[in-house]
Amino acid sequence: MIKNKILKFTIVTCSGLVVLLLVIYFLLAYRPQIAVSVIQSLLYPNGAEINPRTPKKQTNRQMLENGQLYVNDIQFSQNYPNSFLDITYPNKDTSSKRPTIVYFHGGGFFGGDKVLGDPLAEGDGSQSFFSKFVAEGYNFVNVNYVLVPEYHFPDPIIQMNEALNYLVTNADDLGLNMQDVTLFGQSAGAIMVSQYGAILSNSNYRQQFNLSQAPKLTTADIRGLIIDDAPLDMYDKNATFKLKLLIANYTEQSIYFENRRKTNLYNSLKWLTPNYPRAFVTAGTADGFPYDMKKMENQLKKLGVEVSNFETPLDIYGPTKHGYLSNLKQDKSGAARDAYQEIIRFLAKGKN
Template sequence: MKEKTRGRLRLLAKVVGGICVALVVLALVLATHTQIIVGAIQELSAGTVKTTNTFEPEGEPVDAVRDNGQRIITEIAYADEYPNSFLDITYPDSDTSVRRPTLVYFHGGGFFAGSKSVGDPLASSDVTSLLDDICAAGYNVVNVDYGLVPDCHFPVPVIQANQALAWCDSHADEYGLDMDDVVIMGSSAGAIMASQLGAVITNPQYASALGIEPQLEPSQVRALVIDDAPLVYDKFSLATKVLIGNYVSGTIFLSKEQVHVYDATQWVTPAYPPAVLLGSEYHNDMRAMDAALTRSGVVHELIDPLAERGLKMPHCFVASERTDKVARDAFERMLAFLTDQAA
């Protein structure tokens, strides 16, 4: 009887051991082939948010005045090398001859989803109303799409962002854009891009590391708005490592050099543009950027409700500025900072 029991225990141990080994192997496969996970998420999200790449516009181009009086021109091709290379422009009113600052915006979505039309599916608030309100505050808003994984990996979206800035600069007169007074803003994934663009434009070593020739001079950029960007890779949660690791190289195991090139906090110089930092889910990353900007003497403001008020706010909370008092305060502080940086 004892021998039978021992035999059963040995068999059970082998079965459990086999299961554990299989789980470890599965975990390693998923960790080193992150598109398996991200691709499954894209499949589940298909039909509800944009998760695809295309060389065709999302919809029919529109040039119209909205009910709120703002003029919008949509589906303008800014390049043709990579997918989703389209942008929209919104003006406060129908008169495009008025000289106004230009705010260039990049949406979020983990580099696997999202678009200029619907914003970031990972954020819990309405980015389209945020952009409308920024426009109403006196900005011409350029809302830019870019390529998603698995077709486009870092630094392709940053290259596309640079192409969009180049298009705006070369078509400034045609579209009534003041490209000598530019604000670059992004949320979540787009905020990563905004932080990297700030380094591309002001740090020749970083531009060289990405193989990008910057299309704007530092003097053309009034400020950056970096809205809740995950930047410090080694401190990420596993879920964030899956998304960002997949975007950078298809694995969570990034090399030191890959992390170094990805993380804009490591490329800040005194020439970096003035910046507004909005921290909520990624408040620690925004604090790291705050520290980097402080060390370099860059004018900036960190808006961190957790540190300031003890409040945990949702990802990219400022987009709730129409309905939430904390978000509204952040929105007004952001606009005040941008006004202060005007030439």
């Protein structure tokens, strides 16, 4: 009798847990913002402002210990909050016509920062990673953009266009060469860079966005795009539930009820043309096969666009985590080191 009661209790308890897990699963699938809000509250505790109207620090010019000149929190627009950017120069001379890298951080469109990089990436070495590019002779611009839940796709893209137009308009005053530009993005930022590449190279795609200003950059100004782990097709069979959840939240969809127009507009793979800028793509393997970067490589090759895909085979590097490039300082596998060297070679072959 006691054994039967224990068995019955066990069955009822397990059944209840299964039902609870299914309820949670479908609730998150239809309302992904619930899960993202929980994660966001952990990243921004005690009521920290997610989309600030004022910068964290006053704009200032300072010489860093490594001899680089750092200018922080320049406001590039008043149309959106969080419209601030930083610029790092190799030295105090801002008159040299150096090539420019403009960087957009990752963070699932719910977190991340121009200084800290992507909270979802491996390691915390973004700053040392950025400074290596500056040491190579590039001016490096880090750009912030608006995050959910207040703002959704395509708001960060419209803001991205404002930032790039500001840099072009004020290039002389800022000491930037905006006729030799590399757009660099990781994760969410990589999605934005892939989309902006299509905006510049495909007028049909550009017309789909309600841009406040026409882009002042042209494809002729682009040395290249660096696209590090951009998940683009949320309905691909390889896409994980976590990935679908983040994209659905950003594009204001549920996982199972697709807004086809938003999905097609979000997925830059659908808008590639032979005019797309030359690109360097890469992705880690720990989140699954980096299928979207392989798709981009294959499609660009078919279109005759120059593309380099740095893959990280398991038998050489072991599992490489999401945003592995940011872990260059603590890299033990050699993946980040080798990828960085390939990026430098890719950039060197570009516009001079």
